[in-house]
Amino acid sequence: xxxxxxxxxxxxxxxxxxxxxxxxxxxxxxxxxxxxxxxxxxxxxxxxxxxxxxxxxxxxxxxxxxxxxxxxxxxxxxxxxxxxxxxxxxxxxxxxxxxxxxxxxxxxxxxxxxxxxxxxxxxxxxxxxxxxxxxxxxxxxxxxxxxxxxxxxxxxxxxxxxxxxxxxxxxxxxxxxxxxxxxx
Numbered sequence: 612x613x614x615x616x617x618x619x620x621x622x623x624x625x626x627x628x629x630x631x632x633x634x635x636x637x638x639x640x641x642x643x644x645x646x647x648x649x650x651x652x653x654x655x656x657x658x659x660x661x662x663x664x665x666x667x668x669x670x671x672x673x674x675x676x677x678x679x680x681x682x683x684x685x686x687x688x689x690x691x692x693x694x695x696x697x698x699x700x701x702x703x704x705x706x707x708x709x710x711x712x713x714x715x716x717x718x719x720x721x722x723x724x725x726x727x728x729x730x731x732x733x734x735x736x737x738x739x740x741x742x743x744x745x746x747x748x749x750x751x752x753x754x755x756x757x758x759x760x761x762x763x764x765x766x767x768x769x770x771x772x773x774x775x776x777x778x779x780x781x782x783x784x785x786x787x788x789x790x791x792x793x794x795x
Contacts, residue, residue, distance in 0.1 A: 619667035624659070625674035626650045627683050630690050630786075631779045634756070637662055637670060638678040642700030645753045648775035665705065686756065692786065695723035697757045705753040712736050713748040718758045724787045728766040742766075750774055756783065 622644065624637040635650035635658055636643065647658050663669045673679065681699060688694035701718075703711055716736050721727045729749075733741035749760040755775060761783040765771045773780035784790040 621668065622662050622666050622670035623673040623676040623679055624662075624670045625672065625676075625679045625683065626655065627686060629686065631775070631782050634686065636679055636682050636686075638676065638682065639666070639702045639704070641702035641704070642678060643682050643754060643757060644702040644705055646755050646757055648755065648779060682757075689756070690786070695787075699757060701754060701757070706751060709736075709738070709744060710748040710751050713745055714752055714754070714758050714760075717760065717763065721759060721762045723759075724789060726762050726764045726784070726789055729763055729771065730766050732763060746772065759783075762787075762789075 620639050622637055622639055624635060626633050626635050632648065633650040635645070635647040635655055637645040637647075637658070645658065645662065647654060650658075659670050674683070678700065685694055685697050685699060689697070703715075706714060713732060713736055717727075717732060720735060721732075727735075729742035729745045730739070733739060733745045738744065745763065749763050750772070752758055752760045752774070755761070761773060761775075761780045763771060770777060770780060770784075781790055
């Protein structure tokens with residue numbers, strides 16, 4: 612236990628190059644816990660500080676940790692167009708309540724190559740009229756790409772927001788065949 616009465620948990624991390632830029636992956640013994648876009652040095656440092664505070668010990672760079680090896684393999688296959696879903700253990704401890712409920716529904720109920728509206732997703736979790744709350748949940752997603760918040764769009768056909776940036780969302784939706792590839 613740490614000084615706050617929380618169990619310390621070992622967190623391992625790695626950064627991989629992808630078509631949408633570097634992704635930082637972090638995992639605990641329970642599974643993948645965090646995926647972070649645009650993993651520059653500054654972003655990595657902020658993420659490591661946040662994970663240290665949350666888990667009680669400094670994360671360790673360990674790209675050979677089995678859960679990270681498998682996550683990296685599956686993400687590379689996804690970006691190569693060879694994988695449509697992820698079969699990874701996920702650690703949901705960075706999210707709770709309504710946000711977790713929405714993200715679990717998204718992960719299990721919105722397949723590759725499809726999209727869902729914010730309001731429709733709210734209805735699926737018993738909160739019709741909760742489109743804005745779903746938007747907040749998408750912004751709080753600690754596991755983007757793996758839990759595909761890029762598949763949530765506006766009901767009027769707009770692309771909606773995205774924590775990784777709209778160009779990243781467009782690239783992911785194009786990869787899945789939802790949007791055409793950019794011409795240049």
